[in-house]
Structures are given as structure tokens and as C-alpha cells.
Amino acid sequence: MNREEMKKAAVDTVVTIAKEEAGAVxxxxxxxxxxxxxxAQMDIVTAPLEQEIKNTDSLWVKVRNRLYIIVLNKAVDDIVEGVKKKIG
Known part of the structure; x- marks a missing residue:
């Protein structure tokens, strides 16, 4: 085994160990x-949208912001479910 092959074998071993440890975590x-x-992070994003809903008379702005909030919350749920499937 030459030097390059030994380096590659060492790197492959380290990567394998790192993947196993990351999976365990x-x-x-x-x-x-x-x-x-x-x-909690999403609340920071949606708070201005909620505030605009409360402070405007525009039905369009209220509907638009409500839809944004619904879509953002659904995205969080989908992300968590995706993570569950990949690590479970």
C-alpha cells in the first residue's frame, strides 16, 4: 500500500466514524x-405579519399574511416530519 492509498484509507475510516457518530446523535x-x-424561530418571522393583520383595513393584506403564516407553519411541520423519517 503506497502513501496515497494509506491516506485515502485513513480518510475513509474517519468519514465512516463521523457519519456513524452523527447518526447516533x-x-x-x-x-x-x-x-x-x-x-419559536417562526414566531419571530410571523410576528410582523400578525401585527400587519391587526393594523390594516385591507382585506387583501389580511388574507395574504394569513396565507403566509399558514404556509410557513406547514413548512415547519413538514421539515420536522422529514427529519423524523430520515433519522428514524
Whole structure:
């Protein structure tokens, strides 16, 4: 085995170990906690939309913002479900 082959074998071994460790850590994640973290961050994004809904008389703005909020919340749910499927 030459030097390049040894380096490649060492790198492959390290990558394999890192993937296994990352997989083990991901399996320990509580997806409900992840979902709550994402929802908390989403509140920061949706708060201005909610504020605009309260402060406008425009029906169009109210409907548009409500749709944005619904889509964003659905995206969070879909992301969490995707994570659950991939690590489960």
C-alpha cells in the first residue's frame, strides 16, 4: 500500500466514524424539541405579519399574511416530519 492509498484509507475510516457518530446523535434528538425550537424561530418571522393583520383595513393584506403564516407553519411541520423519517 503506497502513501496515497494509506491516506485515502485513513480518510475513509474517519468519514465512516463521523457519519456513524452523527447518526447516533441525530437519533437522540427529540423531534418535538426541534419542532418547538423551529416554531419559536417562526414566531419571530410571523410576528410582523400578525401585527400587519391587526393594523390594516385591507382585506387583501389580511388574507395574504394569513396565507403566509399558514404556509410557513406547514413548512415547519413538514421539515420536522422529514427529519423524523430520515433519522428514524
Amino acid at each position: 441525530l437519533k437522540l434528538l427529540n423531534t418535538d424539541e426541534v419542532k418547538e425550537l423551529l416554531k
